[in-house]
Amino acid sequence: MSCKVVLAQNISAQYRDELKNTIKARGIRPKLVGFLANDDPAAGKYAEWTAKTCAETGVEFELRKCSRNDLEDKIVEANEDTNVHGIMVYYPVFGDRQDQYLQNVVSVAKDVEGLHHKYVYNMYHNIRFLDDAHAKKCILPCTPLGIVKVMEYVGVYNPILPYGNRLHGRVVCVINRSEIVGRPLAALLANDGAKVYSVDINGIQEFHRGVGLQLKRHEVSETTLKVEDVLPLSDVVITGVPTPNYKVDSSKIKDGAVCINFSTFKNFDGEEIKKKASIYVPAVGKVTVAMLERNLVRLYDYQTQGTSTTA
Template structure:
């Protein structure tokens, strides 16, 4: 990794901690101006229909944050509590409602077997999460614009992490491959965050090592070809972490063996997007940047996605 990418090359300092709320505020200023214009064109506020089945827990907390985040930029986030058997009908009703500009599903909604199908029922033109296969296919094929020239919608949390990495100083001078030469470890391979995040990083030129409990995959950078490649790897956690410029974790378990300072490279950027702590406190003495959470930026990227969808 060259000096264009690494934000710090010192040997004796405590990691800079980035609060995602601060960066989110800068993006909200931009989003607010677009919301005012688009709301005036419609003669009403932009509106998101949030579908929620839980009265408490992480999904309920996320929905509450989204409602507050929407209000902060002038977007109405209207929450509807639905039973498992009513989720598909609720999505269909929101799709058909001309006064609904975006749909936000707070999973789990219909259960582990049906939730992936629910993502396919959401009209892509109202998909503020960017999880419909229409948008996923564009991401994995590294197609960044629609035929109309409008920007493709990207999933909220991976997009939030990329923006936070930029704030951390990660990036080079090459527009086509700004992350060329960067090695990233992602410990999470979910279809919601880990896999699309690895693809987005590799499409920007990074070498991404994706770790989960049973296997390792290497996302090869999209340099000299249109999109990234994926292959199995036999690299283990210790080897991968030792050479990573960036370590991103999202393991939703209290039993996850915490990533410690003895495992990471000096000056690494560490990002935790799990609701649980995935890093040992010791990493602060070896990392250059530590990002302890992503939530406020995720909500802001969802509102940004809504503005882009409303302008299609």
Template sequence: MILLDGKATAATIRAEIKEEVTSLAARFGRRPGLAVVLVGNDPASQVYVRNKERACEDCGIVSMPHRLENASQLELEGLIQQLNRDVNVDGILVQLPLPKGLDSQRILDLIDPNKDVDGFHPVNVGKLSLGLPGFRPCTPAGVITLLKRYNLDPACKKAVVIGRSNIVGKPLAMMLSQSGPCANATVTLCHSRTADLKAECREADFVFAAIGVPGFVTADMVKEGAVVVDVGINRTDEGLAGDCDFEGLKDKVHAMTPVPGGVGPMTIAQLMVNTLEAYKLHVGA
């Protein structure tokens, strides 16, 4: 089995970004800037934000944290508008989920689409659906990049995506089915109402699990030699676990991502890629 090492791949990508950032900063007089907005004190969100800040440091990107213990809807909207106007801010990321009582979609809709490095703004979602250039959500884009780096091309193959979230499942299905590098797959998007999920998965050459249920995908659900990408990361009594039964699958599949160390690092690496692209768009590089 090929272990799809997202941690090592992400480190390579960060090194590539750092080299490009150094060159561009010497040319344009400033480094890329990423504003990360964290509201409340959710422990998991705090960990994610710290990881993103460390990645910025590795890449030479200026991290601009905005930690708010409490914020009203109007205060948060005002901050987003301020960041939209700030010429030193290239990317804006609002860490989700927001605390209860705040309207996440209204906040995401306010972000300048050219600074929407999470790829969640309706303009960028529309561009993705039409196959136009724009920012792609970081997790599915990171998955595609990981496949590219390991020369695993889903073209002309059957792919099953389990999970229909707006953050992972839907955009990943669109990206896999479009024309272009590491795409052109025949995609089935499965979910909780899929009639025979096991039968769908057993026909797939590529299986992507993004449902948030530990160990959901088992060996009897995939065919011999399939590529399995586990997007899930679940906190259990035994520690972090993916949506796939790694031990049960490892001797049956051709390639698979571990959890942790698979898709997670690629998500953050893609955020750095998107921030660099936003910077290049703003400075005219």
């Protein structure tokens, strides 16, 4: 079998080591506060996991539980507390609209998840810095950013091309177009030069920067293509379908494709995909958490130094 299976822990290791060394060498103690205002056992698990990995790298993590009606005040309190450097919320709390409102209550300066409108706007518009001097990079949402790092690690990004264009020539299929991961991911990849087929149950959109990357940021075109049309065209297939029964049709995947799953369910048939893919990444969670901590250190630096050396 020629397929190389790459585990998230091998990818995250370099980032975690770097974080640990940085925190230790500089003698800093960045503090992250997580707000849990729901009874979702998955959120509770994620909070436990965050606590564990933060402890390993030297980040101070405090989980604050509250009722959903108290959450807004608690966030404002943390915004104003100079001992807190990063804030995250375990969503969903209310549901779409009010949760989106809460995302904008979190201070831009402390938003480790990159969910504030300013970051979301900048990401979609391919604006990569907060300041004109380009000293402060924007915060990107952790899962899409983690998937970018996975794609760098497995060689999909071409480092010989200029920063910002390193996916030029790559065709990527993203099966999931949620506002949390799929749509921002498609935009990030297209902004980096890929042609992206963004798939959801309503159809397929194409995110791209035009022939020869003539556009500075991506645009979106509607297509009438089906999944079975775009899979054979795709160098990279990324799945995030949150149901146990969904499986991508391996027979349609291009021989030698790179396949990445970010769903908590296995969207690829483990045996079949290894017959077709050159590289298979079955999960990305550990890279996501490393990115959360990385965003925290970046924001810590902005708050204390006005810039950051985190690359």
